[in-house]
Amino acid sequence: MKLFLRGLRSGIPIGLGYLSVSFSFGIMAISMGFTWWQAVIISMTTVTSAGQLAALDIMINPGQYAAMLISQLTVNVRYSFMSISLSQKVTEKFTGIKRWLLGFFMTDEIFAVAAAEDEVDPKFFAGLSVIPYIGWALGTLLGALVGNVLPAMVMSALCLAIYGMFLAIVAPVARKSWAVLAVVGIAGALHCVFYFVPWLSENVSSGISISVCAIAAAVLGALLFPVREENGDKEVTK
Amino acid sequence: MKDFWxxxxxxxxxxxxxxxxxxxxxxxxxxxxxxKSFLYYIPYAVLSAMTLPAAFYATGNVISGAVGLVVGGIFAYMGKGLTLVAVVSCAAAFLAECVMMLVK
Structure with a gap:
């Protein structure tokens, strides 16, 4: 119970961040002609930002099932790496059925917080998933129903919440480890290239470019600064 | 409708x-x-690629976005928790937008 509660608390900032992000997803879905309950069902069954955005674009045209599958696989392939990564950190209590159930909640942010733990108990992971999931569903509903009521300045400021959370996850580790700082720098710089070079930003979706940049940076990191043999998750520290 | 499902x-x-x-x-x-090394680095690489440069445009205004990120970055560097850093980033961006409105 203690672990569950600790997870619950760790999920609060993610939930707050999701509330604002899914709020804009709700607004977008309505503006593209979806109903409020369709937007909410998409959020409650899928729980992913980039994938859902890509899906809206495809769903407004009939019959593009293959395009849907291909776009989801490329946008979401990063989740496989996260699942593999986290499978190395879970306790023995994380049995098969719990993995099938809780794997549903493997979002970027839930993964990032869980990965910062020394070992991940299923109770902690379950607690961690609750508030982000509610935030994601509730934000979509609110965005779809009352999208344009909040002052624009409040809405736009809230969009930073998710990135503030990312900073708080990365900064303490990057501060202690040159290697992590280098990997973070490479991934960010590479993604700026994808963003600012016109041909790349026009032809490569953000889901794919995020995966490409992250994989390239992590491969470079693994080649240049391999983690120490005896201790898998502690690399050379400053 | 059948398509939706x-x-x-x-x-x-x-x-x-x-x-x-x-x-x-x-x-x-x-x-x-x-x-093992790849799996250790991948979460930080993903977060960084998702943040840069998108975070600067998240508020719709590069200046308020940058103010929020710098203030949030300082708090994150000091090791503050996720919620606090997230709230501080939003508040700083909001204040920056207020100031810009007044100056205009």
Missing amino acids: IYLLILAGSTYLIRAIPFAALRKKINNRFV
Whole structure:
């Protein structure tokens, strides 16, 4: 119970961040002609930002099932790496059925917080998933129903919440480890290239470019600064 | 309408399986040093690629976005918790937008 509660608390900032992000997803879905309950069902069954955005674009045209599958696989392939990564950190209590159930909640942010733990108990992971999931569903509903009521300045400021959370996850580790700082720098710089070079930003979706940049940076990191043999998750520290 | 449910099935099904299959299938510890290192770095690399440069445009205004990120970055560097850093970033961006409105 203690672990569950600790997870619950760790999920609060993610939930707050999701509330604002899914709020804009709700607004977008309505503006593209979806109903409020369709937007909410998409959020409650899928729980992913980039994938859902890509899906809206495809769903407004009939019959593009293959395009849907291909776009989801490329946008979401990063989740496989996260699942593999986290499978190395879970306790023995994380049995098969719990993995099938809780794997549903493997979002970027839930993964990032869980990965910062020394070992991940299923109770902690379950607690961690609750508030982000509610935030994601509730934000979509609110965005779809009352999208344009909040002052624009409040809405736009809230969009930073998710990135503030990312900073708080990365900064303490990057501060202690040159290697992590280098990997973070490479991934960010590479993604700026994808963003600012016109041909790349026009032809490569953000889901794919995020995966490409992250994989390239992590491969470079693994080649240049391999983690120490005896201790898998502690690399050379400053 | 029929399309919606088929689309939903593909969308939710593929997203779920791509998350759950690797999580459920990998029961052994990986011993390959390269793979271990890659898996250690991948979460930070993903977060960084998602943040840069998108975070600067998240508020719709590069200046308020940058103010929020710098203030949030300072708090994050000091080791403050996720909620506090998130709230401080939003508050700083909001104040920056207020100031810019007054100056205009």
